[in-house]
Amino acid sequence: MDYQKLRPLLFMLPAETAHGLAIHALKTGLIKAKPTQADYSALKTQLWHLNFPTPVGLAAGFDKNADVLTPLLQLGFGFVECGTVTIKPQIGNPKPRIFRCPEQRAVINRMGFPGKGVNAFKENFSAFLNARPRPQGIVGINIGMNKDQTNPADDYRRLIAQIGAMADYITINISSPNTPGLRDLQKRDAFLDITAAVLDARQKYCSDAQQPPVLVKLAPDLDNAQQEELAQAALDSGIDGLILSNTTLARPSDLPQKFADEKGGLSGAPLKEKSTEIIHNFYALTKGQIPIIGVGGIENAQDAYDKIKAGASLVQLYSALVYQGPHLAQNINDDLLNLLKHDGYTHISDAVGANHKGEIPNEIRA
Numbered sequence: 001m002d003y004q005k006l007r008p009l010l011f012m013l014p015a016e017t018a019h020g021l022a023i024h025a026l027k028t029g030l031i032k033a034k035p036t037q038a039d040y041s042a043l044k045t046q047l048w049h050l051n052f053p054t055p056v057g058l059a060a061g062f063d064k065n066a067d068v069l070t071p072l073l074q075l076g077f078g079f080v081e082c083g084t085v086t087i088k089p090q091i092g093n094p095k096p097r098i099f100r101c102p103e104q105r106a107v108i109n110r111m112g113f114p115g116k117g118v119n120a121f122k123e124n125f126s127a128f129l130n131a132r133p134r135p136q137g138i139v140g141i142n143i144g145m146n147k148d149q150t151n152p153a154d155d156y157r158r159l160i161a162q163i164g165a166m167a168d169y170i171t172i173n174i175s176s177p178n179t180p181g182l183r184d185l186q187k188r189d190a191f192l193d194i195t196a197a198v199l200d201a202r203q204k205y206c207s208d209a210q211q212p213p214v215l216v217k218l219a220p221d222l223d224n225a226q227q228e229e230l231a232q233a234a235l236d237s238g239i240d241g242l243i244l245s246n247t248t249l250a251r252p253s254d255l256p257q258k259f260a261d262e263k264g265g266l267s268g269a270p271l272k273e274k275s276t277e278i279i280h281n282f283y284a285l286t287k288g289q290i291p292i293i294g295v296g297g298i299e300n301a302q303d304a305y306d307k308i309k310a311g312a313s314l315v316q317l318y319s320a321l322v323y324q325g326p327h328l329a330q331n332i333n334d335d336l337l338n339l340l341k342h343d344g345y346t347h348i349s350d351a352v353g354a355n356h357k358g359e360i361p362n363e364i365r366a
Helices: 003-010 015-027 069-073 118-130 152-166 188-205 224-237 269-285 301-310 319-324 328-343
Strands: 045-047 050-052 056-058 079-085 098-101 106-109 138-143 169-173 214-218 241-244 265-268 292-295 314-317
Touching (some): 015 098, 118 152, 138 152, 152 169, 188 224, 224 269, 241 269, 265 269, 269 292, 301 328, 314 319
Parallel strands (some): 056 079, 079 138, 214 241
Antiparallel strands (some): 045 050, 106 265
């Protein structure tokens, strides 16, 4: 399938309809990986107790209900993060709620966590786990609260109780701009309360052999004081990692006005520098002690490499698939090998935090 020839037809459809077609194509085998002879051993990443075949993953939001995990892993992603899943089914915000800007390679969404709820999600995820052979790769679950929930910790606890032990890792989503009140959890006391509730639930509901790492996904719109506060909170909380970053509410001046006026979170190329900066900042603030998954505006291997050198141990993408098609992860993996060779590195881990050389002791960076 030549995606570049197909793209104009897909862009004639509403964005959410095109996404539905992509899910259908993955389910039915119309989208397949391209053959590769590449040796990705230099890209294998061991983090927590997990082995990632490559550091390039798919961000949450694409596969909300865990429908197509196997075909996604087969496209060259080292890991896939599914969700965001909520306890109760919800329809999300009114449509249309996804908007494309091809000239800026950008997307705005105000989805509002639509999904079939945890019961349907659990059924799909169980089917994936029970299928044989299971493709190589790591699968994380992104969890969020329902829109009408007034006690967020209750939703997060219940989600861990039901699906925590199934996940390779768990991401607490407290940074989507499309659920009222969610970003209020990005304050020290609320952050510590939520993370304590999740870590407690993990201890209670997951066996010692099934203790998934717990990560928190933060927004890119934090000012310097907020970044310092949350970096310290992350260190104090006992969480295992951070995902930086979610979509932004900022609107760069070069966006077309009609597009910029849409409400919701902006992703894609305009988020690239902002997300890389916050990765750099948090890596420095935590002295490299908390692993970071970097996401935001990644379109090619150089973008991924920039985030890795800023401090990300792994990276994720999503919006660029809209513009470049399903083989993007494979292309990035291939080109990362060339970037490592150019810089004289033998393994991708050598490049993590390389931009901080001299600022952070090597024994911590390693």
